[in-house]
Amino acid sequence: MDFSYSSEQELLLDSAKKFALKAYGFERYQATLKLRGQLDPEIWKQLADFGWLALPLPESAGGLEGGASDVSLVAEALGAGMVLEPYISGLILPGKLLSMAADEIQQKRLLEPLAEGNLQLAVAWAEPGDRQNPAHCATQARADSSDYLISGEKLCVLNAPNAQRLIVSARVSGRTGETQGLCLFEIDPGASGVTLTPYAVMGGGTAADIAFDQVRVPADALLGKAGDGFDALDAALDHATVAACAQALGAMSALLERTRSYLKVRKQFGTTIDSFQVLQHRLVDMFIEIEQSRSMVLMAGVRVDSVDPGARRHAVSATKAYLNQASKFVAQQAVQLHGGIGVTEELDVGHFFRQLTAFGNLYGDRERHLDRVASQPRAS
Amino acid sequence: MDLEFSPQDQAFRTEVRSWMRANVPPKAGPEIGLPSHLETQSAWERKLGKKGWLAYNWPTEFGGPGWSATQRYIFDTERAAAGAPPSSPFGLSMLGPVLMAYGTPEQQAKYLPKIAGGEEFWCQGYSEPGSGSDLASLKTQAVLDGDHYVVNGQKIWTTQAHWASNMFCLCRTNNDVPKQQGISFLLIDMESPGLEIRPIMTIDGHHHLNEIFFTDVRVPVENLVGKEGEGWTIAKFLLSHERTAIAGIADSLYQMSQLRTAISADDSLNEDPLVRRRMAALEVDLMALEYTNLRTLDRAAKGKEPGPESSGLKVKGAEMQQAISEAQVEFGGLTSLAWQSEHEGGHDLFRQATTRYNFLRASSIYGGTNEIQKNVLAKILLSGV
Numbered sequence: 001m002d003f004s005y006s007s008e009q010e011l012l013l014d015s016a017k018k019f020a021l022k023a024y025g026f027e028r029y030q031a032t033l034k035l036r037g038q039l040d041p042e043i044w045k046q047l048a049d050f051g052w053l054a055l056p057l058p059e060s061a062g063g064l065e066g067g068a069s070d071v072s073l074v075a076e077a078l079g080a081g082m083v084l085e086p087y088i089s090g091l092i093l094p095g096k097l098l099s100m101a102a103d104e105i106q107q108k109r110l111l112e113p114l115a116e117g118n119l120q121l122a123v124a125w126a127e128p129g130d131r132q133n134p135a136h137c138a139t140q141a142r143a144d145s146s147d148y149l150i151s152g153e154k155l156c157v158l159n160a161p162n163a164q165r166l167i168v169s170a171r172v173s174g175r176t177g178e179t180q181g182l183c184l185f186e187i188d189p190g191a192s193g194v195t196l197t198p199y200a201v202m203g204g205g206t207a208a209d210i211a212f213d214q215v216r217v218p219a220d221a222l223l224g225k226a227g228d229g230f231d232a233l234d235a236a237l238d239h240a241t242v243a244a245c246a247q248a249l250g251a252m253s254a255l256l257e258r259t260r261s262y263l264k265v266r267k268q269f270g271t272t273i274d275s276f277q278v279l280q281h282r283l284v285d286m287f288i289e290i291e292q293s294r295s296m297v298l299m300a301g302v303r304v305d306s307v308d309p310g311a312r313r314h315a316v317s318a319t320k321a322y323l324n325q326a327s328k329f330v331a332q333q334a335v336q337l338h339g340g341i342g343v344t345e346e347l348d349v350g351h352f353f354r355q356l357t358a359f360g361n362l363y364g365d366r367e368r369h370l371d372r373v374a375s376q377p378r379a380s
Numbered sequence: 381m382d383l384e385f386s387p388q389d390q391a392f393r394t395e396v397r398s399w400m401r402a403n404v405p406p407k408a409g410p411e412i413g414l415p416s417h418l419e420t421q422s423a424w425e426r427k428l429g430k431k432g433w434l435a436y437n438w439p440t441e442f443g444g445p446g447w448s449a450t451q452r453y454i455f456d457t458e459r460a461a462a463g464a465p466p467s468s469p470f471g472l473s474m475l476g477p478v479l480m481a482y483g484t485p486e487q488q489a490k491y492l493p494k495i496a497g498g499e500e501f502w503c504q505g506y507s508e509p510g511s512g513s514d515l516a517s518l519k520t521q522a523v524l525d526g527d528h529y530v531v532n533g534q535k536i537w538t539t540q541a542h543w544a545s546n547m548f549c550l551c552r553t554n555n556d557v558p559k560q561q562g563i564s565f566l567l568i569d570m571e572s573p574g575l576e577i578r579p580i581m582t583i584d585g586h587h588h589l590n591e592i593f594f595t596d597v598r599v600p601v602e603n604l605v606g607k608e609g610e611g612w613t614i615a616k617f618l619l620s621h622e623r624t625a626i627a628g629i630a631d632s633l634y635q636m637s638q639l640r641t642a643i644s645a646d647d648s649l650n651e652d653p654l655v656r657r658r659m660a661a662l663e664v665d666l667m668a669l670e671y672t673n674l675r676t677l678d679r680a681a682k683g684k685e686p687g688p689e690s691s692g693l694k695v696k697g698a699e700m701q702q703a704i705s706e707a708q709v710e711f712g713g714l715t716s717l718a719w720q721s722e723h724e725g726g727h728d729l730f731r732q733a734t735t736r737y738n739f740l741r742a743s744s745i746y747g748g749t750n751e752i753q754k755n756v757l758a759k760i761l762l763s764g765v
Contacts, residue, residue, distance in 0.1 A: 001385055001674060001677070002382040005381070006381075069381045264762065277755070283761060283762070284692075287757065288695060288696060291689040291692055292668040292696065294689070295671035296668050298381065298675070299383060299671045302383050321660070321661070322665070322668050371653075371656070373663060373664060374660040
């Protein structure tokens with residue numbers, strides 16, 4: 001048993017913190033909010049130069065083949081520094097998905113430019129009414145001579161407004177809710193029959209709802225084997241979920257630090273408000289929730305790489321269920337303890353608050369993950 | 381980063397598990413996991429003592445097995461998983477470490493072997509009617525008279541005093557200095573003339589607690605631990621040991637598995653999606669607690685001081701025990717309502733659920749209330765710039 005970081009991980013953590021907490025900043029974040037797609041090409045290129053885009057990708061496609069624990073380190077630092085780049089939706093989710101589902105040629109074609117920072121991807125999987133269960137896919141893929149015709153609707157596809165390529169889940173067989181019959185297709189967002197409705201996402205980033213109307217794609221747009229897409233999508237979503245949890249942990253820690261500092265300088269009744277017990281205890285409650293969350297993120301960073309899908313799902317869903325609740329608590333208390341200034345646009349606390357609210361709704365709500373915990377076979 | 385126990389630790393777990401299987405009585409007590417009957421508790425502790433495993437948190441030089449923090453954790457989870465009660469902590473986890481750090485060689489030789497062997501129970505003379513969370517305000521006086529201290533005053537909430545042969549006790553030996561500096565740590569024979577024990581019954585329907593009255597109780601000066609006036613320092617040292625020991629995680633893991641078994645035997649519970657969800661929520665909370673605890677063990681194994689994550693363990697540990705027990709009561713429904721009855725019927729766990737639930741209200745009170753724990757933690761968090 002060992003919860004400490006390796007020397008390589010210490011270096012990675014150190015450089016990630018340096019970038020996110022020193023080089024980046026609230027001003028850069030605010031400027032990026034106004035950019036097209038809320039994406040700063042200069043920053044994205046920097047992430048590529050640091051090797052952080054290559055980090056989760058396979059060596060065969062120009063990646064560094066780092067583990068989820070490594071990814072978590074970077075994601076946590078980006079969360080603490082509120083770095084507004086699609087690291088999870090544009091890298092971890094599509095990167096992991098392609099690593100697991102696509103053949104060698106497809107990987108080379110898509111992952112190499114992804115690692116270099118020259119390709120924006122988005123994964124279109126969630127649908128209206130699916131409760132973010134990837135098996136609940138109603139989008140259809142119908143074979144038509146050597147092509148496929150794709151029809152359906154996808155909801156809140158993160159990073160889609162920036163994406164040059166979409167990876168889309170669709171069903172060749174089986175009923176909605178079944179894991180068998182799912183396929184993954186690479187689709188050009190400019191293709192005929194694809195309609196994007198782009199929008200800004202609360203808390204940062206952009207997304208689009210996407211309609212596919214008889215979109216014709218060639219057979220080689222199918223990633224991997226027909227009908228076998230679910231396992232890869234399920235696993236890739238778990239990887240994205242853990243990275244999102246690490247990012248949320250970073251934001252929670254940042255909020256604790258800001259709240260702590262504020263209590264020490266804000267004066268009322270002739271004294272700094274950190275002298276009031278009710279506020280002290282609230283700060284302690286935030287701290288305890290963050291430490292427990294950190295334990296879960298460390299655990300999930302190991303288990304999500306497990307070869308046993310049951311162990312992976314159990315660990316990831318337990319972590320998301322825990323952090324959904326803890327992050328909401330920490331964010332709400334941070335705003336409350338800041339008082340009026342906490343609800344303003346000008347202070348970063350409110351922006352962290354928005355991000356953590358969004359985190360709760362992304363990659364599954366607490367109840368869905370609790371049910372997933374309950375449904376995994378229990379190791380004796 | 382590695383979550384697996386080493387092969388040595390796994391072999392150790394196997395050894396402990398098979399010993400527990402062979403040696404834990406089918407029911408270690410009528411209220412599983414609660415020490416409430418002297419005979420069963422005493423027999424169990426002596427058995428562990430004979431094996432050399434009672435003082436499982438002690439180093440070899442004082443008669444313990446010298447286990448690592450990880451081995452101690454494994455031992456404790458296997459002990460709990462076998463349905464055995466935790467051992468009485470007063471001698472083993474509180475006084476033992478104090479005597480090792482502050483005791484004279486004579487005191488160590490006189491008391492430690494009997495504690496490690498399970499031959500004597502101890503009790504803790506800390507709280508007084510007017511001194512609970514504000515412990516340093518305690519008033520029980522010890523006045524030096526030749527080669528004895530003469531003790532007068534009152535202690536309260538003294539767990540297992542009616543089982544104990546001795547008490548370690550905080551007494552005021554100096555009224556002319558700041559309150560923390562006038563306290564001394566005395567060892568008092570419970571058979572001493574002038575010492576009276578009165579029982580306090582608690583809401584679980586059992587006798588754990590007592591009031592102790594001291595009227596001119598004479599305590600030999602060689603029973604002073606450390607120096608006169610050093611009692612508060614020793615008390616703080618002791619509390620730091622107590623707080624990590626009473627998070628009760630091993631027992632919570634056991635109670636969860638028992639609850640799961642009880643639910644699976646009842647279709648109306650087993651098929652209720654909200655019951656499943658509540659169980660999953662408890663399981664997730666327990667995981668967070670368990671992995672936080674494992675982080676502290678990992679630090680200990682590397683010879684590092686406990687990190688700040690350990691400070692919340694007692695708070696969360698107590699809340700966890702209470703939350704599991706609350707679910708046991710509620711899922712037990714009418715089965716949980718039979719009070720102090722010997723009758724059979726329904727699942728054992730549910731029939732004992734209210735006793736345990738009532739008892740566990742104390743878990744966020746003893747060893748420093750959760751609110752006091754948070755005061756301590758706030759001081760740490762808010763120190764520095």
